[in-house]
Amino acid sequence: MSDAVKSMEDKLKKGERVERFHLDLDSLGPGEKRHLQELMSAHGPGQGKIMLLPIDQGLEHGPSDFFVNPPAADLEFQLSLALEAGFSGVACHIGLAERHFRKYAGRVPLVLKLNGKTNIAPEDRPFSPLDASVEEAVRLGADAVGYTLYVGSPQEAEDIAQFTRVRQEARRLGMPVIMWAYPRGPHVEARGGGRDSLAMVDYAARLANELGATLCKVNLPRPPRGGSYDAQGPFQDYNALAGLSETDALRLVVRSAGRTGVLVSGGSRLDDQELLDKARLCLEAGVDGLIFGRNIWQRKYEDALRLSREIRAMMQKTG
Amino acid sequence: MSDAVKSMEDKLKKGERVERFHLDLDSLGPGEKRHLQELMSAHGPGQGKIMLLPIDQGLEHGPSDFFVNPPAADLEFQLSLALEAGFSGVACHIGLAERHFRKYAGRVPLVLKLNGKTNIAPEDRPFSPLDASVEEAVRLGADAVGYTLYVGSPQEAEDIAQFTRVRQEARRLGMPVIMWAYPRGPHVEARGGGRDSLAMVDYAARLANELGATLCKVNLPRPPRGGSYDAQGPFQDYNALAGLSETDALRLVVRSAGRTGVLVSGGSRLDDQELLDKARLCLEAGVDGLIFGRNIWQRKYEDALRLSREIRAMMQKTG
């Protein structure tokens, strides 16, 4: 088998794309397709690319994420930025959506995040309970719902079951589902090389694909070094990919997502050039969109606006 | 990031309010708004301020809370006090509400507390099960429901899920939801600086905001001292706020609650002057109301009446 891996590795190292995988609109129902077109054409950079502004960190990390730029604690900051910079939409929880979206209805698409948790407990059994329903998303005029699934968590079974109920409700109501596909928990650290390791991010993308997410949100994968994975363990084959570039690692992930679209997270804060480089890398790897949060709204409004426009322009060129 | 924190800290220390956050009635449905006006205008101090009298301690702490003032064990004490002193309403459980409220219907608004527990078990997995439904609150003529959510508890996921079912039912029936937003449990102590630490109370307020509580009830936060939080932990940024005044700490919390209104608990018993000082501090910090229980009804009826009227007058001046 190592020969075959080597051959794929060779192709990937040479930047040659083995197959073309991407979001396939024609496999979707009419409602789901119509909503996606709001995100892919009517708003955002267009060209089928999606540029989302997520603002769920107040729940996931706590309010100290806003210390660096206090005005960002009020959703008005993100909504007016999304409107002015031309984002595809804003992703947030029901509490914020209900209070702020009326004013922006029809102008900034809403991705209603349906589950979440605090980070007070250590991550030994990560699981995010539902705090809203797909029907509530429909009532609020949302164009997609978001769901965090902790791949590999000791509570993975409950999570897949809960996701499935959301996916079924979303199909019934013609609503796209974006899976925040996050490897997490002690087994991911002990056996999987860590939450951002290529094996884990790659697995998360395939899971989103097999489970029927319309789009998935993943972190940029960290390419393996020699011996990153236990030579007897289930992910040993990734050791043979040591030396892969970041772009090729992400290409592998896009490929594993199949007909499920891929959005890449921004993660914690980078400087301007690093962020633009990251965006370029993602687009070169063939992703369907970017979902940068703290890297945008932890900047002052003008800086955030300027940088968002640069990224949008880059997406329009790649589209 | 420490510069940015310092700048916010500077503004807060100077008493300058970065943004104005408050309960936003226009984002609510008509039923929810109508009920809130009972609490904010038709009863209580008016001026949009809410002054609630909670009497759920018999369940939460046991009957010894009444030893200091035995007549308070009978809800008649609180109801006639609320009527005479002009409270916005009384918060209690279904057992008491069903037996006592008929006589006060239309004269003292009811906040039906929907979940609770005893304190016999140690608080290693705090969670309060439902003991009544939103429909029962409607049947009893209540103007709001109360729900205790133990933020950071090992059972936080079950708690968010249960709260969400209550919130959805409340939205369906036009009923405001007051979240008793209480950080609690071993992780809150080990990682969060304790149940009343600023980081925890601040997080609780943001959670109430993200999850769509109409109002939240929080404890007065304890400002950080240097090194209150683990320098590698998720709440390290609060260390930079060491030296913050109690008022500014509460301002931060009000801000994190966003468009969710904030009520402050009274806690265990203070003397008259301390209680009035606490009320003043809360009002200066911009809260939407006070919910003092034991500090009122653990006093003799005449003392409780006099003190309640002083607080009410203070709220009318600040409104």
Next chain:
Amino acid sequence: MSDAVKSMEDKLKKGERVERFHLDLDSLGPGEKRHLQELMSAHGPGQGKIMLLPIDQGLEHGPSDFFVNPPAADLEFQLSLALEAGFSGVACHIGLAERHFRKYAGRVPLVLKLNGKTNIAPEDRPFSPLDASVEEAVRLGADAVGYTLYVGSPQEAEDIAQFTRVRQEARRLGMPVIMWAYPRGPHVEARGGGRDSLAMVDYAARLANELGATLCKVNLPRPPRGGSYDAQGPFQDYNALAGLSETDALRLVVRSAGRTGVLVSGGSRLDDQELLDKARLCLEAGVDGLIFGRNIWQRKYEDALRLSREIRAMMQKTG
């Protein structure tokens, strides 16, 4: 606070009743009131007093409870005794009720016990699952349902939730709910002074009151001795009540039950005089009824009949 406790203690020691609490029929719905009148007037001693004969010990303790008086294993024993001695009703589980009550329908009221368990497992997580529904009680012509709630159990949350579903169904169908309010489990022993300690029985009565039980069944509380409770623990205030008489301790419990009526259990077997003394003590403390089981049916039929009639006469005098 210790002064206030001392004052209440003084009043209680002098036998002075601080307030008058009792079952309040006017706060009940018409169905619930009608059923209670079967137990309080149409059958039993009358005068608003309830005298129940419970026979669920075969499930709770096993059949060896009948060794001392083998005929009592057949419900015919209890039913003919209840009819002849003039009890308010018989409390038992569905299996017995379905087979035996047809013959006594309209002559001996039925209290259908809805949950139970064996005592084979040690009591580390006490919880009694439902074995029948309120609807089945209605179908069998019952005049009340019984529910055991283990106050302070590690499964208290599941128990309150299950009780609440029963209470809601009972309200919907106009059926009184009698809560067997039993402090139980390791926390009750470690922190609460034991299952029959005053602090625990007092708490159980208040919980029945807050949760909306129509009546509660409690054990006779054991008054505190000095240092019965941990001086730092949640029940320290009960230490100040050391030296309270048994009657006054029970008065305190009746008071904590508020508008929820109080029935006292018989417990394990006493001799005739002890039992009559216990009954007298309970009536002096103002309880609404007695629910003596083993102390009645572990006696030969004639002895049980004679003793029951003596207790009934005593209740008629006190009513």
Next chain:
Amino acid sequence: MSDAVKSMEDKLKKGERVERFHLDLDSLGPGEKRHLQELMSAHGPGQGKIMLLPIDQGLEHGPSDFFVNPPAADLEFQLSLALEAGFSGVACHIGLAERHFRKYAGRVPLVLKLNGKTNIAPEDRPFSPLDASVEEAVRLGADAVGYTLYVGSPQEAEDIAQFTRVRQEARRLGMPVIMWAYPRGPHVEARGGGRDSLAMVDYAARLANELGATLCKVNLPRPPRGGSYDAQGPFQDYNALAGLSETDALRLVVRSAGRTGVLVSGGSRLDDQELLDKARLCLEAGVDGLIFGRNIWQRKYEDALRLSREIRAMMQKTG
């Protein structure tokens, strides 16, 4: 109390039956009675006696139970035997019933076993999940359903709750319920004297009675020896019954089952004479039927047929 126990012990030792307990058809609904008459009169030995052939051991023990007589792995073996030997019916799970019963419909009554499990896991938390419903039993033309309840298991609460849902559904559809009343698990061993100890089997019979089983299936109880039970434990009173004969021990159990009928299991394999002796003992003790499985179908067809006819004849004489 020891005098009373002694008196009962004396009576039992003398073979004198204290009371007459048995299945009471007149307390049943018309559907339930009609189905029982199929088992008690229309098929089997008649005289109100039930003779069932259970074949659920392939699930409970695995296929090696058939090694000794391979043809018995096919339900045809049991069905033609039941028809030819005149059994009251065959008890099996849905998978076998659906494939084989069409051919025997109306000729061999079906008892559909509704729950089961493998024996791969050790029995530390025994619990059998449902694998079919009462409605499916109705659809298949069954005359009773079977349910295994592990009395005293750490999962006893879930088991009672699940049984109750089955019993309620069975009542609604007029279907008799046979409880496999099996003491099982670590507490049964540690405190109860073991799964076949008299105290445990006696308790199981009473539980079936209290919970409303139509019939119960129990193992032959093992009479106590001196000190079988902890002198401080809940079952100490059984020590006084040391020396009881097997027949009298079973009489005690029949008595505890009250109006719930009693069927006795065959257990692991005995030789012909032992089996006939066991059957005789059971009938003398007053049971309502026998449910011998492996002792029948682990024999060659001819042997099984002959032995079944001998037992049937014995039942007809005792009926």
Next chain:
Amino acid sequence: MSDAVKSMEDKLKKGERVERFHLDLDSLGPGEKRHLQELMSAHGPGQGKIMLLPIDQGLEHGPSDFFVNPPAADLEFQLSLALEAGFSGVACHIGLAERHFRKYAGRVPLVLKLNGKTNIAPEDRPFSPLDASVEEAVRLGADAVGYTLYVGSPQEAEDIAQFTRVRQEARRLGMPVIMWAYPRGPHVEARGGGRDSLAMVDYAARLANELGATLCKVNLPRPPRGGSYDAQGPFQDYNALAGLSETDALRLVVRSAGRTGVLVSGGSRLDDQELLDKARLCLEAGVDGLIFGRNIWQRKYEDALRLSREIRAMMQKTG
């Protein structure tokens, strides 16, 4: 009993089949039968034999299963192969089925796999949650559903309960159910001789039979060596079968499956001759079909096509 085992062992060693067991179409409902005929006659090798191509390994093992043959990550590979080589159908999860099957509808039958999990967590409590429903299978035009049940897992009870809900829904909608009957977890290793041991695979087949699976998928069992099983344990009788051939071991399993059809898994990769030998062995043992996945699609398209045709031809000869 050892004589009887010896006699069966003798017969099995001589290749003599004790009884004839197989899938019995006449015991099925019309819908279930119609769907099976798609798999057994209209497609695949015919002759009542089923040849399925499973592609759920991306979820169960992760995307590295495709490293050896990257094009196989896209379901187009399997679908065009299934069409060209004449498979009975393709088994996959909802995400893949929804995106790819429209093009092949009516040409390649779909077996919708309804549950799954990742292999990131160690297998201490294996359980696969549902990710789709039987109704969704109907909507997608599937001809069967697949369900993985981990026999012997500490979560076996939840698994049987979940399977039962699927089976009931499938019966209601006339859909065949294929059980991936997999012994798994710590008890299987500690007491059962390991996941592929004869005792475990044999037990899994019987469980599928008792629980009403239409077909089951099992691994090829590993015949016992002397002392494979604990001489005191529940599977000791299998020790007497030491020396059994692989074919006879599988015959035993087919026999335990009774009227439930048996499909054999391919497992991890074999060379061409080994795979053909395995197929032949299975057919000789009387299985109803083969379900080889990685052994097919981990080969290059042409190799996979050639080998699939060889296996199909072999099945047609044996049918």
